[in-house]
Amino acid sequence: MTADERQSRTRWFSAWTTRRWLRVGVAVSLVVLALLGTVGTWVLGRTQTISDDLVNVRSPALTVAIRLEAAVLNQETGIRGYGLTGLPEFITPYEQGLTEQEASLAELTGLLEGNRVGLDDLKAVRDAVAKWQERVARPIAAAPAGSPSPMATQRAAAGKEAFDDVRAALSGQQERLYAGRERARDDLMDTMVLRNWVFGAIAVLIAVLTALIFEGLRRGINTPLERLGADARAVAGGDFGHPITPTGPADLRNLSREIDFMRQRLVQELAFSEDTRLRLDAQTADLQRSNAELEQFAYVASHDLQEPLRKVSSFTQLLQRRYGGQLDSRADQYIDFAVDGANRMQTLINDLLDFSRVGRLHNSHQSVDLDKVLERTLSELSVGIEEAGAEITRDPLPALVADPTQMGMLWQNLISNAVKFRRPGETPKIHVTAAREGELWRFEVTDNGIGIAPEYADKVFVIFQRLHTKDTYTGSGIGLAMCKKIVEFHGGTIGIDPEYHDGARIAFTLAPRPPESPGPSTVPEATRAEAEPAR
Incomplete structure (x- = not known):
């Protein structure tokens, strides 16, 4: 040859x-x-x-x-x-x-x-x-x-x-x-x-x-790929001027040329990406600072609102006790409005504080037996349950890694809502179920109350959103919003079951273990200590 x-x-x-x-x-x-x-x-x-x-x-x-x-x-x-x-x-x-x-x-x-x-x-x-x-x-x-x-x-x-x-x-x-x-x-x-x-x-x-x-x-294949890998590692190590040598079969040589072209493009884009990164770092720092200031503002504002509100409430109640019946009926009505407004404002501020504390102050993850948590909740709500004559049944509940305080708040809001929004003249019947659904636990709280219309299924989970007047049903409209925040903090979701029409069925999921441990609050300790007495 x-x-x-x-x-x-x-x-x-x-x-x-x-x-x-x-x-x-x-x-x-x-x-x-x-x-x-x-x-x-x-x-x-x-x-x-x-x-x-x-x-x-x-x-x-x-x-x-x-x-x-x-x-x-x-x-x-x-x-x-x-x-x-x-x-x-x-x-x-x-x-x-x-x-x-x-x-x-x-x-x-x-x-x-x-x-x-x-x-x-x-x-x-x-x-x-x-x-x-x-x-x-x-x-x-x-x-x-x-x-x-x-x-x-x-x-x-x-x-x-x-x-x-x-x-x-x-x-x-x-x-x-x-x-x-x-x-x-x-x-x-x-x-x-x-x-x-x-x-x-x-x-x-x-x-x-x-x-x-x-x-x-x-x-x-192996030897050309090893050579290509060595050249790529050299480029990844910071030597962007290192050329990629084509070796091996035709397609591997084409791949080497494409990688070399990509290296050249990376060199061109490096300066622009570096500038973009610096701008993003600055924006991230601004956002973190803004979040910290917003959280601090919520505490300080709540604390500052408490003192004048207490004064308004105290003096309007004093006016009511001292001058009630001495003025005309319209004056007594105005005083009643002022007292009621001050009390409602006090309740809203406390509820807002509780809502802001979810995930910050109450963040002690440990093994929690939900059966015991629900038993404590039913004991705390025993007076209202007995007055309503409610019948509450439940399936065995699992033990999860969660914050015990938040779990208590979750059950308290769900059970109290089911008892409160009952049908007149009918015995409230509430049933709690739990079942494994993939990697999560699915819970359902079912009642035979007045129910929730489908068009309000999302609105009820918005803070301070009410479907009824305060004269019909008491409350601030923060209960389900707090439940939503607690469930999402523990890696789950919550919603209204649209297929249930004999009352209301709240369905939510919880992870056996929280997806990640949130970082500590950015509110200064002094501010937190100052705000705590305002509860």
């Missing part, structure tokens, strides 16, 4: 992609494995055929032939004893022998089906036995019992000659069956040796083929 031919062939192979190399390699491997599999299948089939013939035909046939011989011998013994003594008990072995003979002949006929020599031997045995039975056995068996049969003596010589023919036929049959079994065993051993050689050759060829495949993969 000339140098030009070698160079042309090299260029031709260099245009092959990884896919083409794999296709050619897989095709060659499949052809070789198919040939080996065909040979192995034939050898296994041959082994199975001989083994089945030996186990299911030849060995059982020899065993049945021996059993047939025993049955005929039992007949001869019984007939001889009966003929010499006339005792009836000698007929029993003869009759049993007849039964066993018929069974053995039928079984041998089935086993030797298709075996011409075996069937000929069986016919010779059957004929010899029939001849002996016709000449000797049946006449003697038909003689009356009680005395020796003269026929036994008269036909002794003929009977011996006939039974010798039976013995000869049985012996010839067994010898040929034994010889056939030995030939089958020798064939099986020879086939097993061939099978071992064939599968040994298959194992060697598979090992050689595997070694060739691994070597081809190493040279054609």
